Amino acid sequence: MTAHAVVLGAGIAGLLAAAALADSAHHVTIVERDQLPDSPSPRRGIPQGPHLHSVLSKGWQTIEELVPGVLDDLVAVGAQVLDDAKLGARMHLQNGPYGFNRTDDLTDPAALAHYLVTRPQLEYVLRRRVTDRSAVTVADGQDVGEFVVCRPGRISGVTVTDRQTGTTRVLDAELIVDASGRATRTPLLLEQLGYPRPPQRTFRARGVYYSQHLAIGDQNAFPERLVLVIPSGGTGRGGLIACERGTWTLTIATRDDDAKRAPESLTDMLTRAESFMPAHVAAAIRDARALSDIAVYRYPGGTWHRYDRAAHLPDGLLVVGDALCCLDPIHGQGITMAARHVHALRQHLGAHGLGNPQAFYRSLTEIIAPVWATNKPPAPRRHTSITERAQRRALRWTQHQILAAAGDDIVITEQLVRIVNMIDSPRRLFDPRILARVAAHHARRALPSRSI
Ligand SMILES: Cc1cc2nc3c(=O)[nH]c(=O)nc-3n(C[C@H](O)[C@H](O)[C@H](O)COP(=O)(O)OP(=O)(O)OC[C@H]3O[C@@H](n4cnc5c(N)ncnc54)[C@H](O)[C@@H]3O)c2cc1C
Known part of the structure; x- marks a missing residue:
C-alpha cells in the first residue's frame, strides 16, 4: 500500500485519479489552484465549463466503474438519461452530409446510454463522491510549484503555495499524478531537473466555441435531447444539449478565421444555430430565454506529450488526462479519454506498483494513437x-x-x-x-x- 499519493488538479481526470488511488494509498491529496465552489458552478481553472459537454458511452461506463454510484447521483440531480431503443429520435447526430437511421429500434440501447448534464454539475457530483472517501483530502487554493527529488531517479514530493497567504510547503509523496490539464508544467519541471524534455506532437485547429445556457419554453415540442452537427468544413458546427433540471446549452463552434462574425446576443446565437440545426428544432427554440452570458473559448489545437518516447523518466510521477493528451473538443472525447487513462493507471499500479512509468505510457499509446489519428488533419499530399x-x-x-x-x-x-x-x-x-x-x-x- 502506498502511504501518500498527490494528484495535481481537481478536474475530471484528477478526481477520477484520486478515486483510483484511494484503493491503493493510505492517503490521497488533491492539490487544486482554484478555491473550489460549494455548488455546481463554473470556475476559473475550467474555462471550458460553460460549453457543451457530451460524454461518450464508454466514458460513462468507465466513470461508473472507477466511481461506483456516480450515475445514480447524476440522475438524482436531474440529469437527463438517454437509454431507450429509439435513441435515434432523441439524438440528432450529423457528420458531414451523413445522418443516421432515426426511426428503427436499437438492439442494445443500454450500451449506448448517455447522461446529459453540464460540465460543472458532473464535476460537482464526482467531487462529492470522491471526497467522501476517507483517504481523500482536497487542498484547494494552492499553486503547484516544483518537484522535489530526494534520491536520483525518483520524484519524492512537490512544493505547493497557498494563493492567499503565499506560504510554501512540501508535500512528500510516493506517487504524484499530474492531472493539471492543458496548463501542465511537467515537461518544463522535468527539464529543470535535468531530464530531456519529452517530445510532443501537435495539430492546429484554431477552434472557437460560443455557448449560452438557455431555458426553452416548450421543450416537448421536439423529441431531440442532443443535437451535434460536424460538417466537414470549419463553419456551421455546433450543438444543443439538454442539461439538468430542464435547462439547455447551445454551442456554436467555428474556426477563428470566422471570429469577425462572433455572436453578441441570444438572437445572434439562434440565427447562427439555424444554419446547422434541424429546422423543427430551430423553430422550437426561437423563444428560448438566456440563463447566462455568451461564453467564449478559443483553442489552438491538440497536443500529445510523448512520455512514451522520453529517453529517461523518473519513478513516482505519472501524467493523465489533458495534461498528457488534449484533443479537439469538437469530437467530445476528452472526458472519456481521461477516464480511460485513469483506468489504465489503476491497472498499471496493480501490475507494476510505483515503478516503470514507460510501461504505463506504452499501454496508453495503444489507446491514444487511434483517437489522435482521427483528430489531427490528414498529412499534406x-x-x-x-x-x-x-x-x-x-x-x-x-x-x-x-x-x-x-x-x-x-x-x-x-x-x-x-x-x-x-x-x-x-x-x-x-x-x-x-x-x-x-x-x-x-x-x-x-x-x-x-x-x-
Ligand atoms: C470548449 C471545450 C469543450 C469540450 N467539450 C467536451 C465534450 O463535449 N466531451 C468531452 O468528453 N470532453 C470535452 N472537452 C474536454 C474535457 O473538458 C477535458 O478533456 C476533460 O475535462 C479532462 O480534463 P482534465 O481533468 O484533464 O483537465 P482540466 O479540466 O483542464 O482540469 C485541470 C485542473 O487542474 C487545475 N490546475 C491547473 N494548473 C494547476 C496548478 N499549477 N496548480 C494547481 N492546480 C492546477 C485546474 O484549475 C483544473 O481544475 C471539452 C474541452 C473544451 C475546451
Whole structure:
C-alpha cells in the first residue's frame, strides 16, 4: 500500500485519479489552484465549463466503474438519461452530409446510454463522491510549484503555495499524478531537473466555441435531447444539449478565421444555430430565454506529450488526462479519454506498483494513437507516398459508402454509433456482416435508376 499519493488538479481526470488511488494509498491529496465552489458552478481553472459537454458511452461506463454510484447521483440531480431503443429520435447526430437511421429500434440501447448534464454539475457530483472517501483530502487554493527529488531517479514530493497567504510547503509523496490539464508544467519541471524534455506532437485547429445556457419554453415540442452537427468544413458546427433540471446549452463552434462574425446576443446565437440545426428544432427554440452570458473559448489545437518516447523518466510521477493528451473538443472525447487513462493507471499500479512509468505510457499509446489519428488533419499530399495516398483514398471511399448506407439501415447505424462511442473497435466496421449490408443498400439504390 502506498502511504501518500498527490494528484495535481481537481478536474475530471484528477478526481477520477484520486478515486483510483484511494484503493491503493493510505492517503490521497488533491492539490487544486482554484478555491473550489460549494455548488455546481463554473470556475476559473475550467474555462471550458460553460460549453457543451457530451460524454461518450464508454466514458460513462468507465466513470461508473472507477466511481461506483456516480450515475445514480447524476440522475438524482436531474440529469437527463438517454437509454431507450429509439435513441435515434432523441439524438440528432450529423457528420458531414451523413445522418443516421432515426426511426428503427436499437438492439442494445443500454450500451449506448448517455447522461446529459453540464460540465460543472458532473464535476460537482464526482467531487462529492470522491471526497467522501476517507483517504481523500482536497487542498484547494494552492499553486503547484516544483518537484522535489530526494534520491536520483525518483520524484519524492512537490512544493505547493497557498494563493492567499503565499506560504510554501512540501508535500512528500510516493506517487504524484499530474492531472493539471492543458496548463501542465511537467515537461518544463522535468527539464529543470535535468531530464530531456519529452517530445510532443501537435495539430492546429484554431477552434472557437460560443455557448449560452438557455431555458426553452416548450421543450416537448421536439423529441431531440442532443443535437451535434460536424460538417466537414470549419463553419456551421455546433450543438444543443439538454442539461439538468430542464435547462439547455447551445454551442456554436467555428474556426477563428470566422471570429469577425462572433455572436453578441441570444438572437445572434439562434440565427447562427439555424444554419446547422434541424429546422423543427430551430423553430422550437426561437423563444428560448438566456440563463447566462455568451461564453467564449478559443483553442489552438491538440497536443500529445510523448512520455512514451522520453529517453529517461523518473519513478513516482505519472501524467493523465489533458495534461498528457488534449484533443479537439469538437469530437467530445476528452472526458472519456481521461477516464480511460485513469483506468489504465489503476491497472498499471496493480501490475507494476510505483515503478516503470514507460510501461504505463506504452499501454496508453495503444489507446491514444487511434483517437489522435482521427483528430489531427490528414498529412499534406507532399508528405505521403503514392501507396499511402491510394490506401487513404480507398479507405475514405469505403467509409463514405458505409456512412451513406447508415441513413436507412439501423444495423449499420448501431455499429457506427457503438464505434463513435468507443464501445467497439473501428475494425468492426469492416465486419463482413456490415459490408454485406452496405453492398445490399447500394445495390437497392442502383436498381431503380437502371430500370429507367
Ligand atoms: C470548449 C471545450 C469543450 C469540450 N467539450 C467536451 C465534450 O463535449 N466531451 C468531452 O468528453 N470532453 C470535452 N472537452 C474536454 C474535457 O473538458 C477535458 O478533456 C476533460 O475535462 C479532462 O480534463 P482534465 O481533468 O484533464 O483537465 P482540466 O479540466 O483542464 O482540469 C485541470 C485542473 O487542474 C487545475 N490546475 C491547473 N494548473 C494547476 C496548478 N499549477 N496548480 C494547481 N492546480 C492546477 C485546474 O484549475 C483544473 O481544475 C471539452 C474541452 C473544451 C475546451
